[in-house]
Amino acid sequence: MDDSHPEGEAEQGAHGARRAQLVDAAVDHVAAHGIADLSLRRLGAAIGVSHRMLIHYFGSKEQLLAEIVRTSERRQRDVLSRLRLEPGLSPADVARLLWRQLTAPRLAGQERLFFEICGHALRGRPEAAPVLEGLVTDWLEPLVAAEVGAGADPAVARNRARLGLAAVRGLLLDLLATGDRAGVDAAMEEFLRLYYGSE
Amino acid sequence: MDDSHPEGEAEQGAHGARRAQLVDAAVDHVAAHGIADLSLRRLGAAIGVSHRMLIHYFGSKEQLLAEIVRTSERRQRDVLSRLRLEPGLSPADVARLLWRQLTAPRLAGQERLFFEICGHALRGRPEAAPVLEGLVTDWLEPLVAAEVGAGADPAVARNRARLGLAAVRGLLLDLLATGDRAGVDAAMEEFLRLYYGSE
DNA sequence: TCACGACTGTACCAATCGGTACATGGCGCA
DNA sequence: TGCGCCATGTACCGATTGGTACAGTCGTGA
Numbered sequence: 001m002d003d004s005h006p007e008g009e010a011e012q013g014a015h016g017a018r019r020a021q022l023v024d025a026a027v028d029h030v031a032a033h034g035i036a037d038l039s040l041r042r043l044g045a046a047i048g049v050s051h052r053m054l055i056h057y058f059g060s061k062e063q064l065l066a067e068i069v070r071t072s073e074r075r076q077r078d079v080l081s082r083l084r085l086e087p088g089l090s091p092a093d094v095a096r097l098l099w100r101q102l103t104a105p106r107l108a109g110q111e112r113l114f115f116e117i118c119g120h121a122l123r124g125r126p127e128a129a130p131v132l133e134g135l136v137t138d139w140l141e142p143l144v145a146a147e148v149g150a151g152a153d154p155a156v157a158r159n160r161a162r163l164g165l166a167a168v169r170g171l172l173l174d175l176l177a178t179g180d181r182a183g184v185d186a187a188m189e190e191f192l193r194l195y196y197g198s199e
Numbered sequence: 200m201d202d203s204h205p206e207g208e209a210e211q212g213a214h215g216a217r218r219a220q221l222v223d224a225a226v227d228h229v230a231a232h233g234i235a236d237l238s239l240r241r242l243g244a245a246i247g248v249s250h251r252m253l254i255h256y257f258g259s260k261e262q263l264l265a266e267i268v269r270t271s272e273r274r275q276r277d278v279l280s281r282l283r284l285e286p287g288l289s290p291a292d293v294a295r296l297l298w299r300q301l302t303a304p305r306l307a308g309q310e311r312l313f314f315e316i317c318g319h320a321l322r323g324r325p326e327a328a329p330v331l332e333g334l335v336t337d338w339l340e341p342l343v344a345a346e347v348g349a350g351a352d353p354a355v356a357r358n359r360a361r362l363g364l365a366a367v368r369g370l371l372l373d374l375l376a377t378g379d380r381a382g383v384d385a386a387m388e389e390f391l392r393l394y395y396g397s398e
Numbered sequence: 399t400c401a402c403g404a405c406t407g408t409a410c411c412a413a414t415c416g417g418t419a420c421a422t423g424g425c426g427c428a
Numbered sequence: 429t430g431c432g433c434c435a436t437g438t439a440c441c442g443a444t445t446g447g448t449a450c451a452g453t454c455g456t457g458a
Contacts, residue, residue, distance in 0.1 A: 015434090034322040036235055039415065050437060051416080061416060112321045119318035122311045122375055123233040135376040162386035163366065163393075166373055170365025176321055177334040187361035194362075194393045214404085238445065249407060250446080260446060 019057045022049065026064065027071045031109035035068070035116055065127035072113055073131060079107070080142070091150060092196040099168065099188055103175055112176055139165050160195070167191050218256045221248065225263065226270045230308035234267070234315055264326035271312055272330060278306065279341070290349060291395040298367065298387055302374055311375055338364050359394070366390050 025047040030038060033046075040051035040061055058064035079101055085094065102111070118135070121128035140161050147157035171191075175184040224246040229237060232245075239250035239260055257263035278300055284293065301310070317334070320327035339360050346356035370390075374383040 018435090036319060036322065036324075040417090041415080052418090052438085053436065055417065056435080112318075115314070115321060116318035118372065118376070119311075119315035120235060122314060123235065125235075132376045136373050136379075137377075156389070158382075159386045159389040162373065162382060163370070163390050166369025166386065167362065167366045167390075168369070169372060170367070170369035171362070173317065173368060174335050174361065174365055177317070177331045178336075180335075183357075183361060187358045187365065190355070190358040191362050191366075217405090239447090240445080251408085251448090252406065254447065255405080 015057075022047065022054070022057055023064075023067045023071055026068050027075070030068055031072070031113045035065070035113065035120070038065075040064075062127050066130075069117055069128050069131060072110065072117065073134070075110060076114060077138070080139075090196070091146065092192045094146075095164070095192060095196075096188075102168070102172060103181070103184075108176065111172055115173060115176070136162065136165065164195065214256075221246065221253070221256055222263075222266045222270050225267050226274070229267055230271070230312045234264070234312065234319070237264075239263075261326050265329075268316055268327050268330060271309065271316065272333070274309060275313060276337070279338075289395070290345070291391045293345075294363070294391060294395075295387075301367070301371060302380070302383075307375065310371055314372060314375070335361065335364065363394065 026043060029043055029046050040054045044051040044054055054061075054064055058067060080098065083094075083098060083101065089097070101107075117128050117131055121131045121135075140158065143161035143164060144154070144157050147160055148154055152160070167188075171184050171188055174187075175181060178184070225242060228242055228245050239253050243250040243253055253260075253263055257266060279297065282293070282297060282300065288296070300306075316327050316330055320330045320334075339357065342360035342363060343353070343356050346359055347353055351359070366387075370383050370387055373386075374380060377383070
């Protein structure tokens with residue numbers, strides 16, 4: 001036996017730092033090349049370590065995958081939290097801003113990874129399954145809060161938020177599949193008109 | 200060398216029949232167990248043939264996968280074509296009918312497979328890539344036709360159709376992830392109200 | 399009856415996989 | 429200096445993979 005790591009949850013010292021650096025590189029690689037046929041050897045070769053080291057730092061492939069999924073989820077959420085909300089913006093403007101952030105070409109790999117992980121999670125793959133929990137609810141809360149804050153009925157607000165989330169994801173899948181940015185943007189504008197009134 | 204098959208595209212005789220039967224069983228199995236970690240041996244054991252036979256009838260795993268994807272696509276489209284459209288139905292009623300068909304529990308495996316295949320296709324997997332071509336356009340045509348037939352401006356109809364398709368897919372993903380049928384149905388009703396007017 | 403072609407199973411191959419054992423090298427500390 | 433700990437690499441293991449070679453079975457037509 002080898003590789004004993006008595007550390008608990010708390011990341012600490014050089015070990016945790018190297019671990020974080022590896023998982024970051026791993027997410028980059030996975031966002032670019034997919035997670036389906038990932039092998040420890042190829043990943044290691046791509047990010048400059050031996051597959052032995054990946055086992056060393058993460059225990060097993062499955063734990064590494066779980067870490068990758070978690071980090072990818074966190075990155076996705078960061079897109080929302082990095083929104084600069086200047087005062088005086090209408091809800092439609094905020095939505096437009098978020099949409100432009102989500103569809104930035106730089107994030108295409110990450111969004112593809114999102115749908116890929118969804119596919120695995122829907123099959124019950126244990127490393128991706130936790131995603132299902134927050135896939136909807138985690139995003140619903142801020143959206144519902146925004147709607148209610150604007151004076152909407154809470155019950156209706158929940159339905160509207162759920163619909164908005166679904167439309168964004170559906171159009172995002174459309175964009176990734178077709179690459180027709182103009183067409184998808186036009187559909188999004190149509191949605192905003194229906195959603196926020198015919199401004 | 201073995202297994203020479205001079206037949207062209209046309210399926211014929213017992214060979215084509217057995218082939219079709221095998222691919223049908225394969226799609227059933229894949230809809231139930233996923234396509235990601237499919238192996239010829241396990242698939243063969245599940246549907247009662249040796250993996251040798253699968254290679255014999257399909258040439259390679261990739262060609263079998265391509266056939267599975269094609270058949271799954273065809274089944275998906277059949278859902279739409281089997282819609283019984285009685286006269287006197289409002290567009291919203293037709294949409295509701297289609298939604299209820301798509302979300303029938305019996306089709307859950309097939310819908311999960313749809314998202315799984317999307318994930319693979321977005322990564323450029325050759326057996327799934329052709330899906331991307333028709334993922335949007337194939338569904339847009341009938342929807343646009345319906346909208347225009349109802350007297351809408353063609354340009355606007357295209358945007359509306361694209362939006363409707365996206366909303367359906369986003370809510371379908373929501374339903375598969377959360378299983379919250381009541382919540383998703385309510386969001387769909389909200390969408391129909393926005394889409395077809397506040398009837 | 400015999401030969402031939404289609405169908406199918408068994409045994410096998412090289413490649414690749416995740417994971418492990420062991421050796422090596424560098425660092426801090428006594 | 430020498431001891432021990434951590435990090436890293438190399439070599440290996442058993443399992444599984446897609447694919448192939450070969451042999452056997454069966455029906456059919458001459």
